[in-house]
Amino acid sequence: MRGTPRVVVIGAGVGGLVAALDLAVRGADVTVLERAATPGGKLREVSAGGAAIDAGPTVFTMRWVFDEIFAAAGTRLADHLSLVPAEILARHAWSAGERLDLFADARRSEEAIGAFAGAAEARGFREFCARAKGIWKTLEGPFIRARRPTPVSLVRGAGLRGLPDMWRISPFATLWSALGDHFSDIRLRQLFGRYATYAGSSPFLAPATLMLIAHVEQDGVWLVEGGMHRIARALSDLLAAKGGRVRYGAHVAAIETANGRASGVTLADGERISADAVVFNGDPAALATGLLGGAVRAGTPPVPPAARSLSALTWAMQARVSGFPLLRHSVFFSSDYPAEFEQLFRGGRLPGAPTVYVCAQDRGAADAAAPDGAERLLCLVNAPANGDAHTFTDAEIAGCETATFSLLTACGLALDRVATVLTTPARFNALFPATGGALYGQAVHGAMASFRRPGARSRIPGLYLAGGGTHPGAGVPMAALSGRLAASSVLEDLASTGMSRRAAMRGGTSTR
Numbered sequence: 001m002r003g004t005p006r007v008v009v010i011g012a013g014v015g016g017l018v019a020a021l022d023l024a025v026r027g028a029d030v031t032v033l034e035r036a037a038t039p040g041g042k043l044r045e046v047s048a049g050g051a052a053i054d055a056g057p058t059v060f061t062m063r064w065v066f067d068e069i070f071a072a073a074g075t076r077l078a079d080h081l082s083l084v085p086a087e088i089l090a091r092h093a094w095s096a097g098e099r100l101d102l103f104a105d106a107r108r109s110e111e112a113i114g115a116f117a118g119a120a121e122a123r124g125f126r127e128f129c130a131r132a133k134g135i136w137k138t139l140e141g142p143f144i145r146a147r148r149p150t151p152v153s154l155v156r157g158a159g160l161r162g163l164p165d166m167w168r169i170s171p172f173a174t175l176w177s178a179l180g181d182h183f184s185d186i187r188l189r190q191l192f193g194r195y196a197t198y199a200g201s202s203p204f205l206a207p208a209t210l211m212l213i214a215h216v217e218q219d220g221v222w223l224v225e226g227g228m229h230r231i232a233r234a235l236s237d238l239l240a241a242k243g244g245r246v247r248y249g250a251h252v253a254a255i256e257t258a259n260g261r262a263s264g265v266t267l268a269d270g271e272r273i274s275a276d277a278v279v280f281n282g283d284p285a286a287l288a289t290g291l292l293g294g295a296v297r298a299g300t301p302p303v304p305p306a307a308r309s310l311s312a313l314t315w316a317m318q319a320r321v322s323g324f325p326l327l328r329h330s331v332f333f334s335s336d337y338p339a340e341f342e343q344l345f346r347g348g349r350l351p352g353a354p355t356v357y358v359c360a361q362d363r364g365a366a367d368a369a370a371p372d373g374a375e376r377l378l379c380l381v382n383a384p385a386n387g388d389a390h391t392f393t394d395a396e397i398a399g400c401e402t403a404t405f406s407l408l409t410a411c412g413l414a415l416d417r418v419a420t421v422l423t424t425p426a427r428f429n430a431l432f433p434a435t436g437g438a439l440y441g442q443a444v445h446g447a448m449a450s451f452r453r454p455g456a457r458s459r460i461p462g463l464y465l466a467g468g469g470t471h472p473g474a475g476v477p478m479a480a481l482s483g484r485l486a487a488s489s490v491l492e493d494l495a496s497t498g499m500s501r502r503a504a505m506r507g508g509t510s511t512r
């Protein structure tokens with residue numbers, strides 16, 4: 001029986017870093033191979049006019065996931081990252097005269113909704129919150145933390161007494177139609193329907209179950225001092241402190257197998273690294289398309305382009321801002337939501353009149369004076385994930401850009417741009433191979449979509465998956481959870497095959 005198991009993790013995205021950290025903490029010899037020059041993957045920063053700007057995720061939720069990860073590593077999240085709870089979750093605008101803030105305190109949101117749209121809508125909000133919380137409670141254990149849930153395991157886990165709860169998660173209604181049970185004001189349906197896009201999906205196709213995302217946000221949004229990218233830095237620093245290695249500029253060209261089992265990797269420069277287990281943190285679709293070599297092509301089922309989640313057009317910029325009191329998170333809604341998603345998912349086009357999200361990174365989440373001079377902004381609109389098949393022309397991008405900034409102007413926001421870096425679906429596809437630019441794995445469209453994501457164990461023994469394209473899904477905390485599931489699967493399997501008594505003896509990550 002060997003002592004220390006050697007594990008190679010391909011990719012230093014959140015899922016890869018968390019898998020590597022859990023493995024290192026439990027005694028494995030871990031090497032992370034990352035093709036980029038920095039950790040984080042989608043949790044990226046770009047430089048615009050000399051300023052580092054968060055150009056990936058901006059909304060940090062489910063803090064408890066990271067509290068648990070850092071605690072398992074024998075330390076405290078608060079010793080590595082400075083997090084401030086957001087008092088106002090986001091500011092929403094439809095025109096210069098229509099604005100609504102949602103607050104961390106649900107009672108304040110209810111009052112604001114009452115003032116914005118009337119008492120019936122405020123009541124609807126209260127009922128909606130209770131329903132979203134109920135869905136979260138029903139799914140947290142048997143789905144989100146579970147290793148490989150199926151509809152059968154969910155129902156079996158719920159038992160007879162839990163069956164009504166299972167029915168209440170509303171998998172067969174669309175989010176959009178379910179929101180009609182609570183809100184007759186179309187603007188509120190838009191606002192709460194937008195949570196489907198956190199999973200890269202359309203509110204008109206996603207199951208009502210996704211209203212749990214509203215609950216997650218209600219449960220706490222945190223502002224990360226210094227920017228979201230700090231999360232990746234904190235994880236990679238802690239990994240190094242626990243003896244793990246991260247090699248940057250290391251593109252893995254192939255995953256090798258021996259006797260049908262993953263046995264190591266070959267880098268683009270020909271270097272070979274052997275391993276007892278390999279964790280792949282890239283998009284699972286890359287395996288089936290052959291990007292990691294023929295030996296692991298059968299590792300996951302192919303993902304048809306039509307099943308992909310949304311991509312985005314993002315403008316990371318420095319700009320002088322006037323007119324509109326931006327908060328850290330502000331959303332500007334298009335006037336025709338159905339048309340927007342029709343163009344994105346059926347038309348494969350950039351939306352003619354997009355909904356626009358703006359992150360003002362230098363601001364807090366309460367009203368305060370705008371910073372002096374130019375500030376850092378990330379402006380995002382949803383885009384189709386066809387970056388491997390189509391490169392949007394300058395005219396197509398210019399059309400979308402004009403529509404985007406016209407909406408901001410119409411809502412009263414004047415921007416004087418000093419420097420801008422644009423990222424397109426084609427660029428996202430180049431950064432995250434085999435995705436077409438999809439940022440959240442497969443779209444969650446239909447009742448069965450969440451069960452189609454692969455779990456931590458691929459179809460090849462010794463090859464594991466971690467990341468937003470893997471169960472339990474996309475988003476920084478969910479990708480982190482998938483990393484934990486991958487690490488515990490690796491250790492469990494190595495222990496059961498007798499390859500690592502030491503790692504198995506160090507005790508387990510709590511996953512069910």
Ligand SMILES: Cc1cc2nc3c(=O)[nH]c(=O)nc-3n(C[C@H](O)[C@H](O)[C@H](O)COP(=O)(O)OP(=O)(O)OC[C@H]3O[C@@H](n4cnc5c(N)ncnc54)[C@H](O)[C@@H]3O)c2cc1C
Nearest residue numbers: 011013015035041042056057058059252282467468475476
């Ligand atoms: C613009 C944008 C906004 C978002 N907004 C939010 C938000 O507000 N809140 C939220 O929670 N989530 C958000 N997300 C989603 C979130 O960022 C992702 O779900 C999460 O970061 C994905 O992590 P991951 O573990 O899948 O790894 P990824 O970030 O996908 O990283 C995978 C890594 O693997 C590397 N890699 C791939 N193939 C190879 C190879 N062959 N060799 C070596 N390395 C390889 C890549 O270079 C990359 O670094 C957003 C994403 C984007 C892009």
